[in-house]
Amino acid sequence: MTHHHDAIRQALRQVTVPGTTLSLEDAGVIRQLEVDGTSVRLAVALRGGTPAGAEAVKTAVENALKPLEGVERVDVDVRIVPAPQGPSLPQAGAPGPQVGSQAAPTWADRIAGVKHVVAVASGKGGVGKSTVAANLALALAGLGHRVGLLDADIYGPSQQLMFGGGQPMATADGKIMPVTGPGGVRMMSLGLIIEADQPVIWRGPMLMKALEQFVGDVQWGELDELVVDLPPGTGDVSITLCQNVPVSGAVIVTTPQDVALIDARKGLAMFTKMDVPVLGIVENMSHFTCPSCGHVEHIFGKGGGERTADELGVPFLGAIPIDPQIVSGGDSGRPIVLESPESEAARAFAKVARAVVERLG
Numbered sequence: 001m002t003h004h005h006d007a008i009r010q011a012l013r014q015v016t017v018p019g020t021t022l023s024l025e026d027a028g029v030i031r032q033l034e035v036d037g038t039s040v041r042l043a044v045a046l047r048g049g050t051p052a053g054a055e056a057v058k059t060a061v062e063n064a065l066k067p068l069e070g071v072e073r074v075d076v077d078v079r080i081v082p083a084p085q086g087p088s089l090p091q092a093g094a095p096g097p098q099v100g101s102q103a104a105p106t107w108a109d110r111i112a113g114v115k116h117v118v119a120v121a122s123g124k125g126g127v128g129k130s131t132v133a134a135n136l137a138l139a140l141a142g143l144g145h146r147v148g149l150l151d152a153d154i155y156g157p158s159q160q161l162m163f164g165g166g167q168p169m170a171t172a173d174g175k176i177m178p179v180t181g182p183g184g185v186r187m188m189s190l191g192l193i194i195e196a197d198q199p200v201i202w203r204g205p206m207l208m209k210a211l212e213q214f215v216g217d218v219q220w221g222e223l224d225e226l227v228v229d230l231p232p233g234t235g236d237v238s239i240t241l242c243q244n245v246p247v248s249g250a251v252i253v254t255t256p257q258d259v260a261l262i263d264a265r266k267g268l269a270m271f272t273k274m275d276v277p278v279l280g281i282v283e284n285m286s287h288f289t290c291p292s293c294g295h296v297e298h299i300f301g302k303g304g305g306e307r308t309a310d311e312l313g314v315p316f317l318g319a320i321p322i323d324p325q326i327v328s329g330g331d332s333g334r335p336i337v338l339e340s341p342e343s344e345a346a347r348a349f350a351k352v353a354r355a356v357v358e359r360l361g
């Protein structure tokens with residue numbers, strides 16, 4: 001924000017988490033930093049540790065900040081929160097033994113205002129996963145819910161086109177504000193940040209960081225549902241997310257062909273293995289209803305999604321018809337739920353949204 005703010009951050013870099021060489025900032029334990037005139041308020045949440053360690057951090061912060069010009073009052077609140085039970089993020093450069101007890105806040109802490117994370121997944125690309133994610137988000141918003149849409153398909157982000165764009169803004173404390181799209185849905189996509197035709201090559205740690213930022217550094221605020229458009233397949237992004245974020249449930253999108261259904265089964269197996277409840281299967285491009293005569297043609301075969309759901313013992317959430325308007329709307333940031341709410345496809349999305357809500361309980 002200001003020069004003043006920078007100096008404070010700089011000074012804080014000298015305070016480390018007890019038992020590690022990580023600064024408070026690098027360890028990600030600073031929960032709140034507020035500068036109001038000459039007063040600084042800082043909240044720190046240590047993962048594990050002793051009361052003496054917490055007291056030492058408090059004193060070290062006070063000693064680091066009080067000498068700064070323009071700082072008169074320093075309020076430091078240091079808390080010890082339980083060490084995470086699940087897998088925690090690896091911390092680059094941290095010494096080995098203490099890391100477990102001093103790990104950064106989990107991603108889950110950072111989206112504490114989100115009631116339900118709903119992952120939208122598919123066994124393979126091109127089945128309409130992003131289309132379903134965008135329209136499901138809008139249909140949920142149509143039920144009066146507060147909804148977010150996270151494009152986690154960081155290899156091939158598309159929500160910046162499908163859902164529309166805008167410029168994500170940064171807040172004073174380094175958080176990213178999602179763009180507010182139609183229906184008040186808050187959306188964040190890597191596609192909003194990178195150049196349109198730049199290939200993105202992720203290496204392991206970068207990928208973790210990018211994902212972590214998307215979940216934790218975006219100011220999602222209070223949401224009923226955060227819909228996550230996962231990359232296709234069962235790769236590392238999906239696994240990392242499911243390990244670090246409490247996903248309430250997964251929606252698996254498939255088309256009716258056998259090849260797609262086989263892949264859908266693999267997706268389902270992954271979620272089951274990760275203990276993520278599968279909310280159900282959506283069959284996209286299910287059929288085509290002739291606009292002039294009303295004849296229904298099952299171009300890719302009939303009932304595959306429903307059959308697969310039955311076989312696997314998961315609910316069938318609904319069938320979305322093929323509609324050329326989905327293609328044109330998807331290319332121009334006007335999802336069909338918004339553009340033609342009375343269309344068969346939009347009504348099918350609304351039905352899927354109600355089924356999802358019912359399953360979330």
Ligand SMILES: Nc1ncnc2c1ncn2[C@@H]1O[C@H](COP(=O)(O)OP(=O)(O)O)[C@@H](O)[C@H]1O
Pocket residue numbers: 122124125126127128129130131132158284285286320321322323324326327328330331
């Ligand atoms: N029900 C549908 N009817 C017509 N076109 C569709 C339908 N669902 C998706 N599409 C189109 O298919 C293409 C792939 O969809 P997309 O949502 O990008 O798939 P994925 O995210 O699974 O790769 C897009 O051009 C999209 O507009």
Ligand SMILES: [Mg+2]
Pocket residue numbers: 129130131153156158
């Ligand atoms: Mg996609």
